[in-house]
Amino acid sequence: MVFLENLGLILTLMAGALAALLPGIGSAKAVGRVGEMAAGVLTEDPNKFGKLLILQALPGTQGIYGLLTWFMVLQQSGLFDEGAAISWQKGLAYLMAVLPIAIVGYFSAVYQGRVSEAGVALVAKRPEEQSKALVMAAMVETYAILALLASVLTIFRIA
Amino acid sequence: MEKLTVIGLREERDPIMDTLMRLGAVELIEQSTEKETTTEEEPALVPEHQAVQGDVSLMSRLEMAIDTAQRRHPVKRKMFSGRRQVDSAALMRVAEREEDLLSKVARIEQNQARLADLRQQLGRLATLRELLQPWTSLDLDLQQQQTEHVQVFLGSLDTPEMLRQAEAGLQDEVPESLLTVLSEDEGGLRCAAATLRSRADLVRSILRKAGFNFLPDIDTPGTPAEQLERISGEIRAIQQELANRDQELEELTRHGADFEVLHDFLLIRHDRLKASTDLPASRHTFWLQGWVPAHLVKSVARGLESRYMVALSHEPAGPEDDYPILLKNSKLVKPYEVIVEMFSPPSTREQDPTPLLAPFFFFFFGMMLSDIGYGLLLSGLCALLLFKVKAKGEMARMVRMLFLCGISSVIWGVLFGSFFGDMVSVLSQGRLVIPPLWFNPMDDATKLMIWSMIFGVIHLFAGMGAKAYLLFVTGRGKDAVLDIFPWYLIIIGLGIMIGGIGGQLGLYIAVAGASVLVLFGGRDSRNPIMRLLKGLLSLYNITSYISDILSYTRILALVLATSVIAMVVNLLGFLGGPSITGFFFYVLVAILGHGLNLALSALSAYVHTSRLHYVEFFGKFYDGGGRLWRPLAIKTRYVDIVRSPADEMEKA
Numbered sequence: 001m002v003f004l005e006n007l008g009l010i011l012t013l014m015a016g017a018l019a020a021l022l023p024g025i026g027s028a029k030a031v032g033r034v035g036e037m038a039a040g041v042l043t044e045d046p047n048k049f050g051k052l053l054i055l056q057a058l059p060g061t062q063g064i065y066g067l068l069t070w071f072m073v074l075q076q077s078g079l080f081d082e083g084a085a086i087s088w089q090k091g092l093a094y095l096m097a098v099l100p101i102a103i104v105g106y107f108s109a110v111y112q113g114r115v116s117e118a119g120v121a122l123v124a125k126r127p128e129e130q131s132k133a134l135v136m137a138a139m140v141e142t143y144a145i146l147a148l149l150a151s152v153l154t155i156f157r158i159a
Numbered sequence: 160m161e162k163l164t165v166i167g168l169r170e171e172r173d174p175i176m177d178t179l180m181r182l183g184a185v186e187l188i189e190q191s192t193e194k195e196t197t198t199e200e201e202p203a204l205v206p207e208h209q210a211v212q213g214d215v216s217l218m219s220r221l222e223m224a225i226d227t228a229q230r231r232h233p234v235k236r237k238m239f240s241g242r243r244q245v246d247s248a249a250l251m252r253v254a255e256r257e258e259d260l261l262s263k264v265a266r267i268e269q270n271q272a273r274l275a276d277l278r279q280q281l282g283r284l285a286t287l288r289e290l291l292q293p294w295t296s297l298d299l300d301l302q303q304q305q306t307e308h309v310q311v312f313l314g315s316l317d318t319p320e321m322l323r324q325a326e327a328g329l330q331d332e333v334p335e336s337l338l339t340v341l342s343e344d345e346g347g348l349r350c351a352a353a354t355l356r357s358r359a360d361l362v363r364s365i366l367r368k369a370g371f372n373f374l375p376d377i378d379t380p381g382t383p384a385e386q387l388e389r390i391s392g393e394i395r396a397i398q399q400e401l402a403n404r405d406q407e408l409e410e411l412t413r414h415g416a417d418f419e420v421l422h423d424f425l426l427i428r429h430d431r432l433k434a435s436t437d438l439p440a441s442r443h444t445f446w447l448q449g450w451v452p453a454h455l456v457k458s459v460a461r462g463l464e465s466r467y468m469v470a471l472s473h474e475p476a477g478p479e480d481d482y483p484i485l486l487k488n489s490k491l492v493k494p495y496e497v498i499v500e501m502f503s504p505p506s507t508r509e510q511d512p513t514p515l516l517a518p519f520f521f522f523f524f525g526m527m528l529s530d531i532g533y534g535l536l537l538s539g540l541c542a543l544l545l546f547k548v549k550a551k552g553e554m555a556r557m558v559r560m561l562f563l564c565g566i567s568s569v570i571w572g573v574l575f576g577s578f579f580g581d582m583v584s585v586l587s588q589g590r591l592v593i594p595p596l597w598f599n600p601m602d603d604a605t606k607l608m609i610w611s612m613i614f615g616v617i618h619l620f621a622g623m624g625a626k627a628y629l630l631f632v633t634g635r636g637k638d639a640v641l642d643i644f645p646w647y648l649i650i651i652g653l654g655i656m657i658g659g660i661g662g663q664l665g666l667y668i669a670v671a672g673a674s675v676l677v678l679f680g681g682r683d684s685r686n687p688i689m690r691l692l693k694g695l696l697s698l699y700n701i702t703s704y705i706s707d708i709l710s711y712t713r714i715l716a717l718v719l720a721t722s723v724i725a726m727v728v729n730l731l732g733f734l735g736g737p738s739i740t741g742f743f744f745y746v747l748v749a750i751l752g753h754g755l756n757l758a759l760s761a762l763s764a765y766v767h768t769s770r771l772h773y774v775e776f777f778g779k780f781y782d783g784g785g786r787l788w789r790p791l792a793i794k795t796r797y798v799d800i801v802r803s804p805a806d807e808m809e810k811a
Binding site: 057058067068134145146148152153156 | 608710724
């Protein structure tokens with residue numbers, strides 16, 4: 001019965017873990033692939049480092065949103081304060097609340113990475129058009145932001 | 160923009176082009192290449208074209224030399240410090256040494272080729288020496304491996320096994336041969352084989368089959384000992400030459416700085432020559448046309464007429480002309496031109512949106528970053544780049560814009576009560592809290608979301624207002640009243656309804672707006688039913704307005720991202736508790752964590768503020784599609800040319 005007593009805690013921790021996990025994986029994938037491509041361009045022209053680094057950093061934000069949600073879950077559920085009891089209903093609610101950012105964050109990161117990769121190719125040929133590559137990649141991030149808002153506002157409501 | 164036409168004497172063409180480049184105020188209009196060129200002009204043009212080509216190849220040789228110089232004498236440059244400044248007197252001094260410097264470049268090229276050659280020889284000799292080393296005791300002239308009747312083969316076998324095999328093979332097929340072992344060591348057996356010259360080929364193939372490694376043919380006489388001595392001598396000589404050449408190269412490449420200046424001098428000369436050879440000309444005169452910003456026309460005209468025999472005229476650009484754009488704004492707004500130019504400069508039929516964009520960009524960027532500490536850091540870094548490192552050009556404009564945005568972040572930080580997140584309350588362990596001037600977004604996220612959308616509506620209304628203004632100016636005020644103003648009513652009405660204030664007022668306002676749209680939205684249709692249907696359909700645009708407004712909720716997300724990550728950094732850093740080591744650890748984590756957060760959050764703020772302007776704001780009224788004014792000017796690659804004191808005097 002210890003398990004059932006702690007079910008709320010377990011579900012809440014799962015919610016936090018899920019929020020940090022999936023978008024983090026997506027961002028890692030995307031940032032990695034953009035980095036590979038950028039390194040290829042740098043062999044030809046090392047001076048583009050600054051411009052390409054910014055493009056590489058872009059799909060990293062989903063990972064940050066994931067971390068943000070993790071923090072919100074732990075803070076709002078009172079896990080940072082010692083000895084807080086969490087009912088299983090509440091734990092389940094947190095698990096539901098993180099789903100948008102966990103899933104949308106993952107896919108948004110991967111697809112934003114692909115746009116950024118294309119942006120690297122654009123900057124390789126026309127470095128002056130970097131800002132357009134940035135804005136196009138940022139379009140994909142919109143959906144991660146919307147999902148983040150859905151998750152965070154829900155978490156605020158649960159308490 | 161004014162269109163300037165100049166007719167001048169051909170002999171003065173080069174100095175005139177030079178002056179134009181120095182003024183940097185004219186964009187030449189390219190004349191169509193199908194100009195009438197009489198045959199007698201052609202010969203005159205040939206040397207000029209050759210000169211253009213010659214300069215290009217000289218420049219690429221100089222670039223190679225500069226690369227070498229940079230490798231040998233690396234000059235440490237500070238980041239963002241921009242290019243070295245050279246005054247024009249120094250430029251001319253270097254230009255006078257063109258011959259001398261070019262001969263140095265040639266010398267560098269020779270030396271490099273020779274160095275590569277020498278290194279290759281050295282490698283070959285070293286291998287040969289290694290090969291001959293085991294043969295030192297042999298007292299036989301290596302070149303003389305044959306007599307009138309006898310052929311001698313020298314070489315080595317790896318194992319006694321192979322020796323026996325070779326001996327057996329020789330015994331069977333060529334009994335009139337001899338195989339002896341000269342010396343033996345762990346490297347193998349040094350052998351000599353002798354046979355009749357007539358059987359030499361057969362013996363050679365038998366030996367090869369047995370794994371006999373022949374000593375390579377050597378074309379100088381002498382025993383192995385003598386050979387080794389000769390080789391050592393040669394190696395010494397080569398090393399000596401290598402050192403000398405290297406020394407000379409070291410000396411020659413000290414002129415890297417001069418090479419850079421010379422390169423840019425040639426680049427300027429090349430640009431000038433190229434611009435002037437493209438100009439249409441008769442035997443004694445030439446003419447050129449170019450775009451000059453209206454406020455510069457007078458000074459350009461004065462600059463040319465005072466020095467040269469020219470006839471010039473200018474006229475304002477007509478509506479049909481495809482003239483380039485030069486943005487002109489007050490000092491505070493100017494930095495934001497970068498944002499507009501990155502999207503697309505205004506076309507000739509549009510207004511410059513920068514003055515409208517600037518305050519909103521300032522506002523939204525600051526709101527997204529919204530931290531006193533981060534704002535101060537950002538502005539401080541930018542100030543450092545501007546005043547200490549003296550960033551130049553595009554970089555400087557960007558930095559100036561970010562400097563202003565940093566100030567905005569400080570203001571928003573005060574409003575939200577955020578200094579490196581919750582650094583103050585963490586360090587004081589909750590005893591001190593910065594009170595927010597407005598409210599803390601962490602306490603009431605929904606409130607910030609609503610305000611984000613309200614600010615977004617104001618932003619969109621400004622964009623729609625700009626569109627309405629443009630319509631009024633171009634005499635289509637009716638369109639503005641019937642297509643844009645109803646949306647103001649609908650959005651305000653819906654806003655009041657959602658806000659739940661004023662009773663039925665919101666509904667009435669929204670319905671009033673909607674009915675104008677339904678009645679007049681399809682006014683270009685004659686058929687009344689079609690007209691009504693089209694009007695109804697135009698209501699569907701509400702979806703695009705709603706998605707535009709919702710897009711502004713990203714502000715909330717970015718505010719939360721910045722402050723929550725800052726809080727995580729503070730939390731992590733303070734794990735050590737309030738002790739000496741704990742604070743030391745905190746400082747370490749804070750520098751790393753807040754540095755990273757500032758970089759990422761500022762990037763996000765920049766990208767998303769840009770997006771809100773490019774997509775939502777510009778979508779309402781601005782298309783762009785113009786072309787920036789690019790004057791014929793002095794362009795350089797390595798150094799910046801500044802006016803020398805002498806020039807200033809000449810001007811005065």
